[in-house]
Amino acid sequence: MKRYLSGDEWNIEEREFKPEHHPNSESLFSLGNGHMGQRANFEETYSGPSLQGNYLAGVYYPDKTRVGWWKNGYPEYFARVVNAPQWIGIRIFSGENELDLYRMDVSEFMRKLDMKSGILHRSFTASWPDGTSVRVETQRFLSMSRRELGAIRYRLTPVNFSGELSASLYLEGDVRNQNANYREKFWKPLGHGTSGRYSWLTSRTKKTGFEVCVAMSTRMRINGRSDTIAPDRESKVNFAAHRYRLTVQAGETIEWTKLAAVTTSRDHPADQLVQQACNLLDRAEKTGFDDLKKEHINWWNRKWDISDIRIEGDLSAQQGIRFNIFHLNQTYTGHDPRLNIGPKGFTGEKYGGSTYWDTEAYCLPYYLNTMDARVARNLLLYRYHQLDKAIENAVKLGFTNGAALFPMVTMTGEECHNEWEITFEEIHRNGAIAYAIFNYIRHTGDRQYLVEYGLEVLIALSRFWAQRVNFSSSKQQFVILGVTGPNEYENNVNNNWYTNLIAVWTLNYTLESLEYVQKNAPRRYEEILKRTHFDPQRETARWKSVADHTYFPEDKELGIFLQQEGYLDKEQILSDEVPEQERPVNQHWSWDRILRSSLIKQADVLQGIYFFESYFDLDTIRRNFDFYEPRTLHESSLSPCVHVILAAKLRRAEKAYQLYLRTSRLDLDDYNNEVGEGCHITSMAGTWLSVIEGFGGMRVVNHHLSFNPLLPESWQSLRFSINFRGNRIRIIITRKQIELTAANDEEVTIQIANQTFTLSGRKPLQVSFKA
């Protein structure tokens, strides 16, 4: 844990410069706009510890797999989110002195992420050993209205000296990933040059052949006057610079503006990248920095209007949730159906790939509720389009008959993770993909999706489960052996309760869906049967049999489900018995010790109860929560959100609140000592869930919304809005009542606690309720 940030409900602020905090801040203050993003690296040279990171959505590199011992079935490559040519660089020299905060005295430092506007601010005074000092103020944003555009305003004032000053505003193509498996460079430089006032570089990723152009335009003004000096321009392989040299007087303010356009062959013909980038710069120059910023802020204003959550009475909670929403909004905007939501977004290199089960299990509801239903539908279609590859993947592992195993980590549908216990065994991911279809339809009512796409995916998933089980003659039931559940602190276990549950549920849901499509779209049904070579009698008989006779481990005496068979053979250690200095245990304990312990990385039984809440009575939920919560370390970022929701359901306000802080401030307060590597983007959607479904108590049951709020003691009110079947509904929960207002005229049936109300048109519905 590391707490050094301050700020207010809209701003995250760092008030003192400490190099040991810098890698964390680089992650936390990252910017993105769906198309591109970057860590909060300094524009000027910084010679201290730093992770330079600049990323382009969808641009990846198939890094040659590195494993200790090859296992049959491992994928050939691991998809890396590529560290891309960098455009923020500005080197500043005063005579021989270079501006480098690592080697200078820094005072009045302030770094601020203005989440309302999506702008990164920085200001500081820095002194060289010779006593001369400068004052710097910067602003940076990645335009939301022009996604290929980034802008920097860099103001510098010599505080106590006059003399020679030079600035080099540059583009750098020679970048590499810190996490490359073999220190390989992923880029090949293509060209460089100038075009009018602009300089540019082009590069191509090796193997994948993505081409990228980075172009810049720069301007300088002194004391607000327009620039008089044109820069010296240099352009060579992998490098382009605009150099300004001038003589300054103490107290004068020099302002550089740097606009950068980043175009890629994902969006344009490769031979037009330079032209497109220059056109973009032309238009941006005409608009000017200030108006570009206004456009950008307007986008954010609109975005916040629909996605904001307001918490009165608790600054820390308020700041935390906005931080999460801010990152979600800047990571994935839904504008490009080829993209997905990487677990680190644009904030770091770790993990690689862009698509994990996180999308289906945690992220989908955020997009369902804050954006047009097409965005969530695109996320489902992303998997539909990769179904063939999931079938191929299953064939590699020995499955037949069109069974599919979706990848654990992917860019293109091909698996690119390579630890056997995850790649081959963390198969519950397949369940999340089925669940997402169900969840999408539950929320949107769009059953047509099932007909057009969903059923095909479900059939392939059920075929997988039907083959993956085996009949245990000793148990006289079906079992699922050798899996890793969501709790990755157990590997290769038998009968993971969660996996068995979601497998059986998938089989049943597929059976239901088959019936639905047969009845409602018989022609399409026949088409699907033909296309998938489906044998209705034989296959559904097997599925029913498996669904009805699968083993679920439980302990009758304790009245709990068992995470896996044999869980109670472990020495039962609780998480609060682990000394602070040994946390997170994955940084301190050897792997075997972790595996043997009863400690849990993330919700597993509780995850299953959360997904299928209606199957369980409140006593069962309580018993399982009381058993598993004390054993859970929450060392997965995906863990606490689910616990918040269940704690809230159990009316455990204090517990829910503590866990909420953990999820919403996981990165801000660096609970797991790893934020320097990047933020936990996908778990931020879990945080959102923990507010809406936890404290808001929102559910969709039988096509109707229901609420059962619970406010933490310090919260005076909670406000949010959701998109439900095309209607935007605003919810205000205070300690005494819940107020709902719909954006359109439709009548909406709403359940609050156990009472049914009708929300009609745009008239607020107020219901007294002790939250």
Add this chain to the structure above:
Amino acid sequence: MKRYLSGDEWNIEEREFKPEHHPNSESLFSLGNGHMGQRANFEETYSGPSLQGNYLAGVYYPDKTRVGWWKNGYPEYFARVVNAPQWIGIRIFSGENELDLYRMDVSEFMRKLDMKSGILHRSFTASWPDGTSVRVETQRFLSMSRRELGAIRYRLTPVNFSGELSASLYLEGDVRNQNANYREKFWKPLGHGTSGRYSWLTSRTKKTGFEVCVAMSTRMRINGRSDTIAPDRESKVNFAAHRYRLTVQAGETIEWTKLAAVTTSRDHPADQLVQQACNLLDRAEKTGFDDLKKEHINWWNRKWDISDIRIEGDLSAQQGIRFNIFHLNQTYTGHDPRLNIGPKGFTGEKYGGSTYWDTEAYCLPYYLNTMDARVARNLLLYRYHQLDKAIENAVKLGFTNGAALFPMVTMTGEECHNEWEITFEEIHRNGAIAYAIFNYIRHTGDRQYLVEYGLEVLIALSRFWAQRVNFSSSKQQFVILGVTGPNEYENNVNNNWYTNLIAVWTLNYTLESLEYVQKNAPRRYEEILKRTHFDPQRETARWKSVADHTYFPEDKELGIFLQQEGYLDKEQILSDEVPEQERPVNQHWSWDRILRSSLIKQADVLQGIYFFESYFDLDTIRRNFDFYEPRTLHESSLSPCVHVILAAKLRRAEKAYQLYLRTSRLDLDDYNNEVGEGCHITSMAGTWLSVIEGFGGMRVVNHHLSFNPLLPESWQSLRFSINFRGNRIRIIITRKQIELTAANDEEVTIQIANQTFTLSGRKPLQVSFKA
């Protein structure tokens, strides 16, 4: 499986040159002399597929660990047996034509390993595309009497042409390991030069700093006359050559002799390596090739006299066992206590490290029976000297109080394997180390070893087990969770029967040993208590409690021990259900499929029964054998030997014989399609065991030898000799009787079947017996 070799009882022969067999032959025909060894690479250039390999015992490189995902507790490096500067090279040119069997027509090819003499022969006629051809005959050996010396005689006759011929006899320092994790070179060249008639190179391994000198002396004779031409000599970084140019007449025979001396800083001061190598060459030159060969053959004659096994009536079995004994004798000679027995010996790069549990579990009896007891004792001391590192290793994994976990793979006592399921979980290796102490003392009667060294190791091992178990409140017994047993086709299982057995046995044996030392060497006992901070009351109480209350999985109905908990939940597939084209399954099935299947890589329950045979009645052994044998794939080279021994015990001659062929001809017939990577040296000791303990039925029970032979149908007789407590006993088993002769005058009590006899002095004892 690949069968292409012929030969007779003393020779392995390859009669046709096929490039696709070459990598296998390079492994099979490898030479070694304990100090150094090499694959049967051709002297002349060979541009086809080949694994060049030349190795020096004890010279290793700490290759930077390569893993997909780092786990806490992983070692920093993986010790590689280093591919060392190569001295066999001879390039031959006829005009522009280079001798290269991959690019020529080859006829009358013969490669022969003369196991009786330890000499590699080769002869062939090779024709270039222009129709000219040469006849070549070579001999090579690594001297057993002068371990730093290798010798080659290379004879060449132009068959159908006269003209210019040149030969370059060279040393090559620029070698690399094919299996280097990062394509790194392990050697740094140091020097090169000539000294008198000799040329030399010196090199140093990076990081470990082993220095090596390779020096050569060469001679040429034409038609048996002494050489008249002195070679041109070249020496540069990493390369030295002696070049001979001459004009030859068709039918003339040119003979080159190349002697090489290889000295290392493991044996000499680094600054004397060149001098030592040249002195060696001086002495060798004086002796001459023919007499060097005689010395070498004499060594082998003596060696065979004590280690040979003769099987009358079965050429394939006879050749197989000699092949195994030959490799064992040339891999580890016991002359250097710092060495151990690498699983590939000098035949390949795979695995790395030199010390596995193979040494204790499989190899020790071979050395106990065929060499002076000091050799086996040295093998035990090797671990004793590494005890501190084993304790450090355990500390890394969270153990305390002097508990030791010996490494899975090591050179120096440090762990260098990096798969969590092996490194951290294949802890049964600790048991083998205790068992070896017991086995050594059982065979030699040297209980003093326990007093001086053994007890300290046993205490550290028992401390490990006492911490590694945990008490299961649901079972009310101790359990051992999260282990990998000898059957590596299961990972991270609970209560592996073998592991639990050897753990409990170790605790009991340590308790016994403590009592023995306390009674017989009270002063040493006190010293050990002090040194190990041993708390006799508390610790032994815990050990007794664990030993008495540990859970053993079994199935009462089937009357078998269960390999691990839950084994019967698997779909019960037998090994003969796996189609031939899917074998070995580790080359065809994905890892998860292997893990989930009931198929077994190697003996696990049966391994335990073999070690502790006297604990089990014959019916129990039969039931377990009948259950597990059909499920065992024998895809570990260490597997079949144990099955042979148990099958013989159960008087299943045919089964025992089939399994014996599998173990004794595992490499010769390449059962597992992997011999190109190297031979399975350590399992060769298992093969030896399978004859002695299997067909010979030999045991040591209560300080006495016992025999209970069983001859396969085709065997007329079986002869071998063993070293038992300083006495060499020769055994001849025919179909009607067993005859024993002791080498010295002591009276020896011998049990044959269930009768007791006395073997007195050097008089043969003949007992009628239907084997």
